[in-house]
Amino acid sequence: MKKTALFFLSILILSIPSQVMAGQKIPILVYHSIDEFQGHGSKELYVTPKNFEDQMIYLRDHGYTLLTFERWQDIHKVNKPIFITFDDGYKNNLNAWTIFQKIETERFKPAGTLFVISDFIGRPNRLSPSDLKRMADSNFFSIQSHTATHPDLMKVTNYEFELNGSKDKIESITGKPVIALSYPYGNFNSKVVAEVKKYYQFGLTTTPELYSKTNNANELYLLPRIYIKYSTNLEEFAKIVEGI
Numbered sequence: 001m002k003k004t005a006l007f008f009l010s011i012l013i014l015s016i017p018s019q020v021m022a023g024q025k026i027p028i029l030v031y032h033s034i035d036e037f038q039g040h041g042s043k044e045l046y047v048t049p050k051n052f053e054d055q056m057i058y059l060r061d062h063g064y065t066l067l068t069f070e071r072w073q074d075i076h077k078v079n080k081p082i083f084i085t086f087d088d089g090y091k092n093n094l095n096a097w098t099i100f101q102k103i104e105t106e107r108f109k110p111a112g113t114l115f116v117i118s119d120f121i122g123r124p125n126r127l128s129p130s131d132l133k134r135m136a137d138s139n140f141f142s143i144q145s146h147t148a149t150h151p152d153l154m155k156v157t158n159y160e161f162e163l164n165g166s167k168d169k170i171e172s173i174t175g176k177p178v179i180a181l182s183y184p185y186g187n188f189n190s191k192v193v194a195e196v197k198k199y200y201q202f203g204l205t206t207t208p209e210l211y212s213k214t215n216n217a218n219e220l221y222l223l224p225r226i227y228i229k230y231s232t233n234l235e236e237f238a239k240i241v242e243g244i
Contacts (some may be wrong), residue, residue, distance in 0.1 A: 010187070025210040026075055027241045028083040029224040030182075034099075035092035037230060043176045044229040054100045055228065055237050056084075056110060060103055066111040068142035069180040069202050072220075082241060085204065085225060087146055087182055089116030089127045111139075115146035115182040115204070117168035121173070129173045136174035143170055144180040145200070152187050157196040167199055180204065182225075195220045210243050 030046040034052050036194030047055075059066065065078040075081045086093050093114060101111035113195070116137065122125045127135070135141040149168040156162060167178040179201045183192065196203045203221035211224055226240055238244075 002225050006056055016216075023212070024075070025212045025243050026081050026083070027210050027243070028085065028204070028223055028225045029228050029241075030185060030204075030206065031086045031228055032088055033090050033094075034086075034095040035090075035194055044227075044231060046178060047174045047228055047232070048230070049095045049099060051232070053103065054234055056099060056103055056185070058238060059241065060105070060108040060110075061177050062238075064182050068111050069144065070115050070142060070177075072202070075194060084110075084112040085115060085182065086112060086194060087115045088150075089120060089132075089146070091125050091127055091131070093127060094131065094135075097135055097138065097140055111141070113142045113144055113180065115149065115180075117150045118169040119201055120150070121169075132170070133175075142180075143174045143178070144175070144182070145178050146182050150184045152185055153183060153192045153195075154187050154189050156171045156175045158235065163195060163199045188222075193218055196221055 005014045007193055031047055031052070033148070034049055036048055037043045037046040059082060060079070064080040064082045067074055067081050067083055068079070069083070086096065095244060096112060100112070104110055114127070114132070116127065116132065121132065122128045132143050138144050145163070145166045147162045148169070149162065153162065163181065170178045181196055181202070182204040188203065188205060193203060201220065202223060204223045205226055206227065207222070207224035208226050209224045213219070216222065227235065
């Protein structure tokens with residue numbers, strides 16, 4: 001009787017991690033400009049450096065682990081995994097780098113993913129090749145693709161240029177693999193996913209929810225992300241990352 005009870009207890013204990021993983025909800029956040037709003041463009045696509053710093057300190061002080069997509073498999077190994085992403089490759093993302101350096105501690109290692117538009121690299125308000133190389137080498141940032149020219153991928157036919165061309169250009173700058181793509185405007189369909197799968201291991205949408213495992217064959221190409229906006233206060237930020 002005791003042996004039988006111990007057997008079933010051991011089976012129960014072994015099943016707990018997989019059940020926890022299945023129910024795990026992981027925030028993938030998306031930012032654009034980390035800067036003061038100067039009246040140009042959409043205000044909600046800005047987050048002030050002060051607010052961004054407060055948000056990152058919240059993650060640090062509440063035990064989150066910031067990951068990039070090279071470490072995707074670590075989502076089941078680390079405490080409170082979260083992904084911080086930035087779309088478009090704006091020059092003001094250097095402010096995020098400054099903040100990462102400022103708040104780093106022995107236990108807290110900030111990390112973010114920059115999704116850059118390869119043909120826009122070096123424009124006046126965009127990160128330069130030397131910026132991207134330094135950021136990649138700093139180990140604070142992973143540099144990934146947001147296509148070559150930021151088209152609606154549901155309306156183009158030159159996938160080779162937009163997907164593989166951008167990947168090659170970014171890799172030639174950073175010297176590191178490009179494995180993830182964020183869909184411009186968040187737009188995708190089955191054809192887009194099929195094309196992205198030829199070149200990338202991950203595809204990121206703007207579906208506003210936390211990631212949880214679905215066992216969908218394409219789930220790594222349908223990764224949801226939640227916008228952090230100019231108007232997002234710290235209380236709202238906490239609710240987003242905590243899944244409240």
